[in-house]
Amino acid sequence: MVNRPHLRPATGGSIRRQLVVQLLIVAAVLSGLLYLSVRGVADTAVETTQDSILGAATIAIAEELRGGEDGVSIDIPYTAFSMLGSIGEDRVFYRILVGGETVTGYPDLALPESPPGSGLDPRFFTTSYDGSEVRAAAVVRSVLVEGRNTEVMVIVAQTRGAKDAIVAQMANRAALLGLGFFALAAVLSVITARSVLNPVQRLAEAVGRRGPDDLRPVERPVPSELAPLVRALNGFIARLSGALSRTETFIAEAAHHIRTPLATLRTQAEIALRKTDDEATRDSLRAMIRAADDSARSAGQLLDHAAVVYRTDQRTEERIDLCQLARDMSDSFGPTADIRDIDLTTDLCAPPVEITADRLLVESALRNLLDNAIKYSLPDGSVAVTVGTDGGRAVIRVLDRGRGLSGARTTQLTGRFRRGTNVADVVGSGLGLTIVREVARAQGGEFRITEREGGGTCAELSLPL
Amino acid sequence: MRRTIAALVIAFCVALPRLALGFDVEEEQVFPAPSGAPTAPLRILSTTDTEIFAPLLDAFQADNPDVPIHYTVASTQEVYKALHDEGAAFDLAVSSAMDLQMKLANDGFALSHRSAPTQALPGWARWRDQLFAFAQEPVVMIASARAFDGPLPRTRSDLIRALRDRPEAFDGRIGTYDPNRSGAGYLFATQDARQSDTYWRLSEVMGGLSPRLYDTTGAMIADVQSGKLALAYNVLGSYAEAQLDPDGDARIVAFEDFTHVLLRTALIPRTAPNPDAAGAFVDFLLSGDGQRLIASETGLPPISEAALAADPYLRPIRLDPGLLVFVDPLKRQRFLNEWTAAVVQP
Numbered sequence: 125m126v127n128r129p130h131l132r133p134a135t136g137g138s139i140r141r142q143l144v145v146q147l148l149i150v151a152a153v154l155s156g157l158l159y160l161s162v163r164g165v166a167d168t169a170v171e172t173t174q175d176s177i178l179g180a181a182t183i184a185i186a187e188e189l190r191g192g193e194d195g196v197s198i199d200i201p202y203t204a205f206s207m208l209g210s211i212g213e214d215r216v217f218y219r220i221l222v223g224g225e226t227v228t229g230y231p232d233l234a235l236p237e238s239p240p241g242s243g244l245d246p247r248f249f250t251t252s253y254d255g256s257e258v259r260a261a262a263v264v265r266s267v268l269v270e271g272r273n274t275e276v277m278v279i280v281a282q283t284r285g286a287k288d289a290i291v292a293q294m295a296n297r298a299a300l301l302g303l304g305f306f307a308l309a310a311v312l313s314v315i316t317a318r319s320v321l322n323p324v325q326r327l328a329e330a331v332g333r334r335g336p337d338d339l340r341p342v343e344r345p346v347p348s349e350l351a352p353l354v355r356a357l358n359g360f361i362a363r364l365s366g367a368l369s370r371t372e373t374f375i376a377e378a379a380h381h382i383r384t385p386l387a388t389l390r391t392q393a394e395i396a397l398r399k400t401d402d403e404a405t406r407d408s409l410r411a412m413i414r415a416a417d418d419s420a421r422s423a424g425q426l427l428d429h430a431a432v433v434y435r436t437d438q439r440t441e442e443r444i445d446l447c448q449l450a451r452d453m454s455d456s457f458g459p460t461a462d463i464r465d466i467d468l469t470t471d472l473c474a475p476p477v478e479i480t481a482d483r484l485l486v487e488s489a490l491r492n493l494l495d496n497a498i499k500y501s502l503p504d505g506s507v508a509v510t511v512g513t514d515g516g517r518a519v520i521r522v523l524d525r526g527r528g529l530s531g532a533r534t535t536q537l538t539g540r541f542r543r544g545t546n547v548a549d550v551v552g553s554g555l556g557l558t559i560v561r562e563v564a565r566a567q568g569g570e571f572r573i574t575e576r577e578g579g580g581t582c583a584e585l586s587l588p589l
Numbered sequence: 590m591r592r593t594i595a596a597l598v599i600a601f602c603v604a605l606p607r608l609a610l611g612f613d614v615e616e617e618q619v620f621p622a623p624s625g626a627p628t629a630p631l632r633i634l635s636t637t638d639t640e641i642f643a644p645l646l647d648a649f650q651a652d653n654p655d656v657p658i659h660y661t662v663a664s665t666q667e668v669y670k671a672l673h674d675e676g677a678a679f680d681l682a683v684s685s686a687m688d689l690q691m692k693l694a695n696d697g698f699a700l701s702h703r704s705a706p707t708q709a710l711p712g713w714a715r716w717r718d719q720l721f722a723f724a725q726e727p728v729v730m731i732a733s734a735r736a737f738d739g740p741l742p743r744t745r746s747d748l749i750r751a752l753r754d755r756p757e758a759f760d761g762r763i764g765t766y767d768p769n770r771s772g773a774g775y776l777f778a779t780q781d782a783r784q785s786d787t788y789w790r791l792s793e794v795m796g797g798l799s800p801r802l803y804d805t806t807g808a809m810i811a812d813v814q815s816g817k818l819a820l821a822y823n824v825l826g827s828y829a830e831a832q833l834d835p836d837g838d839a840r841i842v843a844f845e846d847f848t849h850v851l852l853r854t855a856l857i858p859r860t861a862p863n864p865d866a867a868g869a870f871v872d873f874l875l876s877g878d879g880q881r882l883i884a885s886e887t888g889l890p891p892i893s894e895a896a897l898a899a900d901p902y903l904r905p906i907r908l909d910p911g912l913l914v915f916v917d918p919l920k921r922q923r924f925l926n927e928w929t930a931a932v933v934q935p
């Protein structure tokens with residue numbers, strides 16, 4: 125199985141950065157709008173206030189206008205101007221015209237562009253006086269002088285320093301608020317981006333943490349936005365494991381189909397061998413039997429391997445007594461060992477060593493190890509099986525005094541169809557240690573095969589308790 | 590004090606060339622730079638008498654020995670005219686006519702000046718960083734205790750009652766400012782009139798007792814002291830306190846219905862040739878040292894919120910655009926006509 129965890133995907137930008145940038149842009153735009161709208165609102169509000177005071181002042185003067193026999197009487201009330209001091213320290217200008225003639229005040233103060241109607245409401249306008257912008261209010265009143273209607277216009281103007289100061293102050297406060305808002309939004313957007321992306325991160329971690337052969341579908345709950353991704357992922361996993369299991373099934377079926385004709389082939393070759401005395405024919409029949417054995421072994425191991433791979437996904441875990449299992453297994457190898465005069469012993473520690481694992485898997489691992497130890501031992505050799513614990517793990521060792529490994533290392537011998545240089549004429553397919561490695565991996569354990577001091581080999585399988 | 594006398598001597602010796610000014614000057618005096626290395630002079634146009642201001646000028650020159658000071662005294666109307674109509678070149682205008690000072694500042698005849706001492710002034714003692722009050726003076730009545738039968742009046746209504754009850758004791762013995770001729774008198778009368786209607790009743794009553802009209806506080810105080818007057822209405826309390834004989838029979842009465850507080854203000858005219866020196870002098874006047882000197886050497890009460898808070902009937906005349914109303918020529922004419930009709934009865 126190809127397993128390249130370091131393979132880096134091509135990245136096109138970061139979602140988090142994009143989220144943060146977009147949220148920040150929104151916050152900045154909102155802050156700017158806040159500033160502008162507060163400025164606008166403050167401007168209108170203060171202008172309205174100034175207008176209403178100006179209007180009140182103008183009307184207060186207009187109310188005191190009286191007609192009479194000797195002209196218009198004008199009596200500016202103290203409060204008319206005094207109230208203008210209430211918004212701030214602004215300069216005040218005024219002009220009173222009777223029949224178009226300025227009678228008092230500042231004669232160069234501008235008149236409104238269109239004369240205010242004789243309605244009661246003052247007309248407001250903005251102009252400049254003595255180099256300053258001023259806001260002005262004008263009203264016209266008709267006064268009866270010597271029996272004739274005379275128009276009197278009252279204009280009161282005020283500079284806008286206080287208004288500008290108030291608006292600036294409010295706008296600055298709004299700007300500060302906007303900035304605070306912006307800063308808060310910046311922090312929040314980082315937090316939001318992180319929390320939004322958290323499920324993605326967790327999903328990635330969960331998938332990343334899986335063992336190489338773990339092809340179960342992803343079942344953890346994810347936000348609905350991630351459901352399509354998970355669905356796609358699960359679909360992919362399903363297709364992948366489907367493809368894998370089809371391959372395994374195919375191999376198993378192939379092996380099974382080969383085994384029966386091979387057995388027939390072998391039987392026929394043996395019968396032929398018994399019937400003939402011609403040495404040359406016997407030799408080629410023996411070679412044929414050997415080849416049939418070889419193929420049968422290969423087919424058997426392929427089947428075993430397929431079974432192990434299948435069970436890796438469908439394990440049925442149970443409590444197993446390793447000592448018992450080792451004893452049973454070496455018993456089953458007893459006859460084989462006897463034929464070769466090999467002394468097969470077990471050395472099992474006193475309390476039973478129990479692990480949680482799939483019995484079939486552990487059995488096939490141990491079977492392959494014992495098979496190797498006997499197969500690669502010399503006649504009259506000795507093989508020992510030990511079971512013990514070491515640092516929280518159960519350790520099964522199969523030791524022999526055979527030919528050793530000729531320097532080959534575990535990784536070289538556990539590959540598929542990999543056989544050592546030391547095999548000479550020993551029949552084998554090179555899948556035995558592959559099966560052991562798969563079992564170790566499926567059960568979360570480790571496998572190591574090393575040369576023993578004084579000759580021989582030590583195969584060590586450790587499994588979590 | 591010795592320095593003041595020296596300065597006076599020099600004033601006579603220097604004999605300033607009378608400039609062809611379009612306004613009337615009462616007194617002019619030069620205080621030469623003590624360092625002998627004079628820079629541009631500080632020209633002050635003031636309504637306050639030289640002898641009252643001299644200690645302040647001396648103290649300022651002690652800190653700024655290179656600045657010669659030209660101190661010119663004129664009436665409130667003349668100070669206003671000099672700056673508003675003549676464009677005279679002065680660096681500082683000091684006046685007790687708040688309305689005219691306000692008019693100057695409002696019409697753009699003043700320069701702005703911002704500094705720590707001006708910012709420390711309470712809001713009511715400053716306008717637009719252009720007008721600065723450096724002394725607050727209650728406007729009071731001086732009364733002869735003997736003329737009143739019983740306790741002295743505490744309110745204007747009390748006074749009206751006293752005058753009506755015993756007209757013979759007051760006939761021809763009441764003094765007050767003539768607002769036609771005195772700027773301060775006009776300001777006091779207009780402020781009284783806007784504050785309460787009692788003022789017009791009082792004016793009518795006083796008018797029936799053939800009042801004497803004066804131009805200055807000093808003359809009124811002197812006449813009360815000498816017994817010529819039974820009372821002088823609307824005089825500057827600070828002058829009175831300085832001049833009254835503590836064992837004499839004249840008393841200062843601050844009316845409890847309301848007593849106006851006049852703010853003596855300074856402004857730097859737009860035409861100032863040396864506004865920096867003027868700014869320095871304003872800062873000096875408003876500084877802690879300056880205010881202490883004003884209290885101890887000139888007899889003028891320094892600016893103090895606490896003093897106002899202590900006597901709730903004290904009402905500082907506000908530096909607001911309302912002051913412009915009585916400067917309006919139509920309004921002025923109207924008021925003076927009314928006043929004359931009430932007080933100067935045939």
Ligand SMILES: Nc1ncnc2c1ncn2[C@@H]1O[C@H](COP(=O)(O)OP(=O)(O)OP(=O)(O)O)[C@@H](O)[C@H]1O
Pocket residue numbers: 421425492495496497498500501524526527528529537538542543544545546547551552553554555556557558581
């Ligand atoms: N006990 C042992 N002593 C010496 N060599 C061994 C021993 N066990 C394994 N090896 C070496 O490791 C190789 C791989 O072992 P493996 O069991 O995978 O294959 P095999 O035994 O050759 O074939 P088979 O699949 O039939 O078991 C062997 O070919 C042999 O060279």
Ligand SMILES: [Mg+2]
Pocket residue numbers: 492495496552556557
């Ligand atoms: Mg093997």
